[in-house]
Amino acid sequence: MVMMPPPQAQPRPIPAPQPSPPMAAANHEQGANMGFIAHDLAKRFPAYSADRFLLVDASAQTMQLVENGRVSGEWVVSTALKGVGSRKGSEQTPLGVHRIAQKIGAGAALGTIFKARQNSGRIANILTRPDQDSSEDNVTTRILWLDGLEPGFNKGGSVDSYERYIYIHGTDEEGKLGRPASHGCIRMRNRDVMELFDRVGEDTLVVIAARKP
Template structure:
């Protein structure tokens, strides 16, 4: 059975942190115990899991390793964590139906718990687990991603504003 960290194990800094409730398909920006804002998400279509290549969303304590794309327009397209210079549009989607769209910003997560989401075949950073934008035609509130956390652009920009690199993130079911 998968080990899920408890909230009581939260890092000692009780400032701003992100809670991602995979059962509720929601991301909450918290400041200490206070809920600042909650957004619908879409997590891994294959459920919850830690292993590389699973297409599942990992659980446990993470932190935002990097925020990528600051200053780019909403809808900016990324491949390999680099902007392509494109801005998403329905015409671009029709021209490239095979792409898994990573849009607007990337918050790259790094696990904090050895053997759960850090190291070996369970390393969230090496699995390229992100919070990122997604096209409007993609569902929110249901698992549909390849393991990352998808958000609408406005929600992602609000999260980026509140959660710079180093912000703790707790993913749980």
């Protein structure tokens, strides 16, 4: 079950991915779950295609690309160090359904540092050990800028993901991937975000979910 929206918001929650069942049933269970999510997205957001969407699991620190009900790609990510939440200034990763509003950085070299979504012309030193800290919260290689689709939950007012500059992006702290580490965004390996950038378009739906403890 995903974490529920605040009292003033009433979007119907998307279910989080379930823990892996025994191997013999894993593919069937996963397919059923992804199919349910796709059906729910198609019903609630008919203006967008549910044939291809991204599913971010903030509990497992993974992101999956789902195409026609099947997982066609999976990557390790980092969501926010401070957990999940939508409030401006919280430095948390927002839950719920988003869309890719803008893709930024096509053609930029691996490790390119972006400042305010502009190519700085600098290349980051990619840190690969978990104990290494970057001197900056660098956004590198590619940017997928997210726009919330659930008013009062991740869109509008003080909970607007787009106005909070929530991205999927590359990071120079690759050694921290697989555990919460960001200031709200969804971080990826630089080669992974290059691959993802080429596989999805603007208006692709992005579901961010987390299991309750």
